[in-house]
Amino acid sequence: MKEVVVLSGKGGTGKTSIAGCFAALARNKVLADCDVDAADLHLLLQPKYRRNEEFWSGQSAYIDDKTCTGCGLCEELCRFNAIRNLKVDPTSCEGCGFCYRICPVEAITMRDNLAGHWFISDTRYGPLVHARLGIAQENSGKLVALVRQQARKLAEEADYTAIITDGPPGIGCPVISSLSGADLALLVTEPTLSGIHDLERVIGVCRHFKVPASVCINKYDINEEKASEIKQYCANNGIKVEGEIPFDTSVNQAVTRGVPLVEHNDGPASRAIKQLWDNMKVLFSTN
Amino acid sequence: MIISVASGKGGTGKTLVATSLALSLKDTCRVQLLDCDVEEPNDHLFLRPVITDREAVCIPVPKVDYTKCTFCGECARVCAYKAIAVVPGSVLVFDQLCHGCGACSYLCPEGAISEEGREMGVVESGHADVIKFVQGRLTVGEAMPTPVIRTVKARIDHTATAILDVSPGTSCPVVEAVRDTDYCLLVTEPTPFGLHDLKLAVETVRQLGIPCGVIINRAVPGENLVQNYCAREKIPVLLEIPLDREIARLYSIGKTLAEGMPEWQASFKDVYNRITGAMHERSRCAQR
Numbered sequence: 068m069k070e071v072v073v074l075s076g077k078g079g080t081g082k083t084s085i086a087g088c089f090a091a092l093a094r095n096k097v098l099a100d101c102d103v104d105a106a107d108l109h110l111l112l113q114p115k116y117r118r119n120e121e122f123w124s125g126q127s128a129y130i131d132d133k134t135c136t137g138c139g140l141c142e143e144l145c146r147f148n149a150i151r152n153l154k155v156d157p158t159s160c161e162g163c164g165f166c167y168r169i170c171p172v173e174a175i176t177m178r179d180n181l182a183g184h185w186f187i188s189d190t191r192y193g194p195l196v197h198a199r200l201g202i203a204q205e206n207s208g209k210l211v212a213l214v215r216q217q218a219r220k221l222a223e224e225a226d227y228t229a230i231i232t233d234g235p236p237g238i239g240c241p242v243i244s245s246l247s248g249a250d251l252a253l254l255v256t257e258p259t260l261s262g263i264h265d266l267e268r269v270i271g272v273c274r275h276f277k278v279p280a281s282v283c284i285n286k287y288d289i290n291e292e293k294a295s296e297i298k299q300y301c302a303n304n305g306i307k308v309e310g311e312i313p314f315d316t317s318v319n320q321a322v323t324r325g326v327p328l329v330e331h332n333d334g335p336a337s338r339a340i341k342q343l344w345d346n347m348k349v350l351f352s353t354n
Numbered sequence: 355m356i357i358s359v360a361s362g363k364g365g366t367g368k369t370l371v372a373t374s375l376a377l378s379l380k381d382t383c384r385v386q387l388l389d390c391d392v393e394e395p396n397d398h399l400f401l402r403p404v405i406t407d408r409e410a411v412c413i414p415v416p417k418v419d420y421t422k423c424t425f426c427g428e429c430a431r432v433c434a435y436k437a438i439a440v441v442p443g444s445v446l447v448f449d450q451l452c453h454g455c456g457a458c459s460y461l462c463p464e465g466a467i468s469e470e471g472r473e474m475g476v477v478e479s480g481h482a483d484v485i486k487f488v489q490g491r492l493t494v495g496e497a498m499p500t501p502v503i504r505t506v507k508a509r510i511d512h513t514a515t516a517i518l519d520v521s522p523g524t525s526c527p528v529v530e531a532v533r534d535t536d537y538c539l540l541v542t543e544p545t546p547f548g549l550h551d552l553k554l555a556v557e558t559v560r561q562l563g564i565p566c567g568v569i570i571n572r573a574v575p576g577e578n579l580v581q582n583y584c585a586r587e588k589i590p591v592l593l594e595i596p597l598d599r600e601i602a603r604l605y606s607i608g609k610t611l612a613e614g615m616p617e618w619q620a621s622f623k624d625v626y627n628r629i630t631g632a633m634h635e636r637s638r639c640a641q642r
Binding site for chain 1: 362363366369396399400455492495497523524533546550557558603605607
């Protein structure tokens with residue numbers, strides 16, 4: 068079983084549109100949406116929810132007004148400025164429990180956080196594991212790890228040969244959690260100054276965690292000069308550019324219809340993504 | 355006044371809005387631009403600032419004095435992040451898991467734990483013409499952006515109009531950046547992805563009690579998905595930027611809209627005026 072994760076560094080380069088197409092093109096796979104705080108893959112795959120589970124993670128401090136003597140020690144020692152005027156701001160509290168341990172009158176309790184939900188759903192393309200992090204919650208990395216673990220379990224139990232993962236933007240904890248131990252990262256970039264800058268950073272993360280990376284340039288014809296800069300950069304760094312997708316307004320039409328582009332039409336972007344998948348599946352030795 | 359620029363969905367144009375707003379206001383008021391998207395900071399590509407100051411961002415991690423340690427294991431018990439493990443004859447510290455809360459050093463019965471800074475990012479300050487500029491940069495391979503964001507925000511100039519460019523999403527880095535700002539501009543695009551993530555972003559800023567307005571980028575005539583939602587939720591749509599190849603081209607070469615198409619400056623000034631108007635209205639209502 069092989070796992071490919073679609074990442075980008077910069078947001079909005081087309082991760083979900085491409086992952087949605089892979090869902091339609093690949094055979095015998097489990098799908099995972101690891102962008103847990105702004106998940107969109109389900110908008111293309113129209114899942115039927117089969118399982119809905121709570122995700123409890125981390126704790127927050129609560130101060131009991133009746134017991135509290137107002138000594139202010141908790142406020143003084145909290146490094147996260149989460150206690151102001153003897154009230155805990157749950158969006159600032161990192162759940163370290165320091166205040167709970169030092170309160171001289173034991174007025175503070177730690178309560179578990181319901182930090183989100185995760186789901187297993189059926190789609191026309193196979194099972195999808197996805198999640199929704201609670202608003203303003205922490206621990207997105209742990210929820211991502213849980214989604215991947217469930218996807219792997221599903222794949223092992225039912226002999227699926229591949230996992231296709233839609234990843235989050237950035238380079239921080241949910242990205243690291245989506246990436247570590249995957250077989251391949253497909254990095255979707257665009258030919259803009261920020262696209263290149265962000266690509267370099269996410270390549271750095273792949274190197275750091277020793278995951279092989281390939282690149283796909285989306286909307287390459289918006290600026291062909293920048294697109295060839297990206298190709299040069301990849302060549303210099305021994306990274307293969309597996310696909311170049313032209314700017315095509317039908318990408319947005321497909322999103323609006325809620326279907327993967329490759330099922331929407333056979334236009335220029337759709338054909339380029341099919342070619343990309345053909346190149347990928349060789350690397351990926353599936354299908 | 356502090357204005358944060360957030361989005362939910364990535365790639366909707368936060369950087370375009372934040373940099374254009376800063377450039378449009380620089381001749382009328384003191385402006386500071388702070389790039390809080392420390393995972394992928396991009397504002398510098400557009401403003402090309404002169405960086406005059408660099409500060410390492412460190413979080414305090416425990417350091418054990420083995421001449422005092424009795425291996426009692428209290429530090430491991432009090433650590434909520436499982437960043438310390440005590441085995442016979444050794445205390446293992448997993449730096450990457452440590453949030454720097456300080457509980458272990460404070461609670462060690464032998465006073466055997468001190469703290470030392472572990473660098474995980476950098477904050478750079480300088481200026482681009484008259485715009486004061488600050489950005490944070492998380493070190494590649496590091497997981498926790500929030501300490502870097504906090505350090506960026508410690509440099510907010512409260513005598514200026516501070517504009518904060520925020521990372522995409524709705525989780526802790528977004529909350530850290532948007533918290534304590536006076537107004538949040540939410541940049542979206544008129545697609546089901548854009549709308550879905552806008553709704554999450556609105557929930558987030560509402561939970562933080564921060565007023566917000568929407569800018570629709572890559573607007574297409576007749577596509578009223580976002581307008582209809584905003585009308586229902588009584589959220590003002592402050593500006594629409596059309597889907598336009600020339601705007602996309604300018605962006606691709608690192609030119610802000612306000613610089614490449616100066617006629618847009620008036621629109622960004624208008625956005626600012628509507629925000630200040632809304633804030634005055636809000637404070638008047640609060641006084642009543």
